Amino acid sequence: MSESFTKGMARNIYYGGSVFFFMIFLALTFHTTKEMPERDNRQNITESVERGKHLWEKNNCIGCHTLLGEGAYFAPELGNVFQRRGGEAGFKMFLNGWMKAQPLNIPGRRQMPNFHLNDQEIEDLAEFLKWTSEMEINGWPPNIEG
Amino acid sequence: MNTLKYQSQAVAKPYFVFALILFVGQILFGLIMGLQYVVGDFLSGAIPFNVARMVHTNLLIVWLLFGFMGSAYYLVPEEAETELYSPKLAIILFWVFAAAGVATILGYLLVPYSTLADITFNELWPTMGREFLEMPTITKLGIVVVCLGFLFNLGMTILKGRKTAINMVLMTGLIGLAVFFLFSFYNPTNLALDKYFWWFVVHLWVEGVWELIMGAILAYVLIKITGVDREVIEKWLYVIIAMALISGILGTGHHFYWLATPEYWQWVGSIFSAIEPLPFFAMVLYAFNMVNRRRREHPNKAATLWALGTAVMAFLGAGVWGFLHTLAPVNYYTHGSQITAAHGHMAFYGAYAMIVMTIISFAMPKLRGIGEANCNRAQVREMWGFWLMTVAMVFITLFLTGAGVLQVWLQRLPESGEALSFMATQDKLAIFYWMREVAGVFFLLGLIAYISSFWVKEKVKA
Numbered sequence: 297m298s299e300s301f302t303k304g305m306a307r308n309i310y311y312g313g314s315v316f317f318f319m320i321f322l323a324l325t326f327h328t329t330k331e332m333p334e335r336d337n338r339q340n341i342t343e344s345v346e347r348g349k350h351l352w353e354k355n356n357c358i359g360c361h362t363l364l365g366e367g368a369y370f371a372p373e374l375g376n377v378f379q380r381r382g383g384e385a386g387f388k389m390f391l392n393g394w395m396k397a398q399p400l401n402i403p404g405r406r407q408m409p410n411f412h413l414n415d416q417e418i419e420d421l422a423e424f425l426k427w428t429s430e431m432e433i434n435g436w437p438p439n440i441e442g
Numbered sequence: 443m444n445t446l447k448y449q450s451q452a453v454a455k456p457y458f459v460f461a462l463i464l465f466v467g468q469i470l471f472g473l474i475m476g477l478q479y480v481v482g483d484f485l486s487g488a489i490p491f492n493v494a495r496m497v498h499t500n501l502l503i504v505w506l507l508f509g510f511m512g513s514a515y516y517l518v519p520e521e522a523e524t525e526l527y528s529p530k531l532a533i534i535l536f537w538v539f540a541a542a543g544v545a546t547i548l549g550y551l552l553v554p555y556s557t558l559a560d561i562t563f564n565e566l567w568p569t570m571g572r573e574f575l576e577m578p579t580i581t582k583l584g585i586v587v588v589c590l591g592f593l594f595n596l597g598m599t600i601l602k603g604r605k606t607a608i609n610m611v612l613m614t615g616l617i618g619l620a621v622f623f624l625f626s627f628y629n630p631t632n633l634a635l636d637k638y639f640w641w642f643v644v645h646l647w648v649e650g651v652w653e654l655i656m657g658a659i660l661a662y663v664l665i666k667i668t669g670v671d672r673e674v675i676e677k678w679l680y681v682i683i684a685m686a687l688i689s690g691i692l693g694t695g696h697h698f699y700w701l702a703t704p705e706y707w708q709w710v711g712s713i714f715s716a717i718e719p720l721p722f723f724a725m726v727l728y729a730f731n732m733v734n735r736r737r738r739e740h741p742n743k744a745a746t747l748w749a750l751g752t753a754v755m756a757f758l759g760a761g762v763w764g765f766l767h768t769l770a771p772v773n774y775y776t777h778g779s780q781i782t783a784a785h786g787h788m789a790f791y792g793a794y795a796m797i798v799m800t801i802i803s804f805a806m807p808k809l810r811g812i813g814e815a816n817c818n819r820a821q822v823r824e825m826w827g828f829w830l831m832t833v834a835m836v837f838i839t840l841f842l843t844g845a846g847v848l849q850v851w852l853q854r855l856p857e858s859g860e861a862l863s864f865m866a867t868q869d870k871l872a873i874f875y876w877m878r879e880v881a882g883v884f885f886l887l888g889l890i891a892y893i894s895s896f897w898v899k900e901k902v903k904a
Contacts, residue, residue, distance in 0.1 A: 301677070303607070303673055303676055303680065306678075306681045308686070309681070309684045311681045313684050313688040314684070315689065317688050319690055321678075321691045321692055325638075326694075327704070328638070328698070328703050328704060329638075331704050332634055332635065332703065336633075336635070336702035338634075339748070344752050345631070349681040350568060353570055353629075353826070354564065354570065354571055355555060355571070356492045356496065356555040356571050357492075357571070358492075358571065358572065358573045359492025359495050359496055359573075359576070360490075360492045360495070362778040364701060364778075365777040366573060366637065366778060367573055367778070368573070369778060369779065369782065369783055370478075370479065370491050370492075370495070371491075371864070372863075373864065375859075399486070401483075401833045402445065403483060404481060404482055404483060405483030406479075406483075406486075406491070406868075407483050407867075409486075409492075431633070433701055434700055434703075434705060435702075436699070436700035436774060437777075438774060439861045441858070441861045441863050441864060441867075442864060
């Protein structure tokens, strides 16, 4: 690096640049949180959805599944599982049957544990996944398989 | 033999030793998970995948934190040219952190996660069950307390001593680490907000303030092993971290493409994260440049190898593999696929595991009273460890990338109705997962070689 470019100049670019771009980041974050109510389906958060999210967290579902593409890549994406597995007509019945059938014990297949949820809890979890699937997330995922 | 410039630097030793013990644990759980990818029911009763993954990722985070803390305790007194403010506090915090870490990992392994949530009163302040932040709220509080004590200790040391650029940058990075961790306590019911601010911990750590920590440690080691003028090295350090933060802060946008957020993040995230490889490329140029312009022949060749290696692997893993899937139109298809896993593995190993091993390699001979460097035989063994682990990680990354490309091809690109389901796709990827597991075994062999190098002594001539 040239001698005329001094350490002091480099330091000023570091401090100035970081502060400047962090300010922009905060401004965009502020704007985004103002825009999110239009997209994140918050008007439909019920107590059941809230309980469902706690169940989702308490059983570490993210340790195997992705939700909106984030999590572990060991088991299917669940952000759109509501649409993939029956939607309005059949999802709740599907989920109830699915949760109770675990572990499937098919030799060699990845095993989902049984989390011993009761009917109300499975209902709450279903409500949470339904609510999540109705968020507006810029058209992701590309297809129903997630 | 006493080979330390400041006696209080010795507190770094337990931090480094414990970091490496946790590293071994991380790799063993990685191998279990890798096998579960292809033999799904392997240990599925005793260690379900989600538990193994939580242990694998949390051990990584905790051993890197131990590594960073050890690095800071080692280099800050020497840079500040004064003894550490309180060595006793550093040792107390070591035991607090180690005990909390071990208790948390045992909690993951011994009781169901929901039980752990109950007995740690998660419902009072729910923060658990989010990726990488699975630890109980009480453990999170413990981390905050340890960080505060640690920063206080370092801050007091720097205040009474010399304020070098390296110390200031390291300190900024560590303060940033502590500040952004506070977002782990914010867990709103609204999943979109939850995820948005979750990235303030995860992204602003690894693509933000951790890069300052990495840059500072690398600069310190380069000054020591090359003897190049501090002014030159610190100038490079500022340039690199300036580029890292200028690109990395708005680069956070690459996580906001598909998240109830305005579309402009697709532009902001794509443009700024496309610049993120630059600081890593500069780091490669700088590391090689400094070593080529060296003014002394440092006897610790292994440390030099680690320093060059971490720059190259961070550029490949974080820079190149990050860029691979960061542009929004590409990310639309690759988001949450095995491509992400490929990037994550090489980036964490290259940038953070390797920088910690760089300073361990440099500092351990002094901490152990051996001198400037280990004997030749021990260094050769250590370099075997370096090459085995690094080449194995290249292959792990390549195989996961292969798996990811095929996964996108089968599951993401076709229309609904024609696309293969997730589980059917996974069956098609089995060959890649098997090869990844084999590469993982080689990584373990490299790790064993590396760890064993600490016991290698020069042959006694008869």
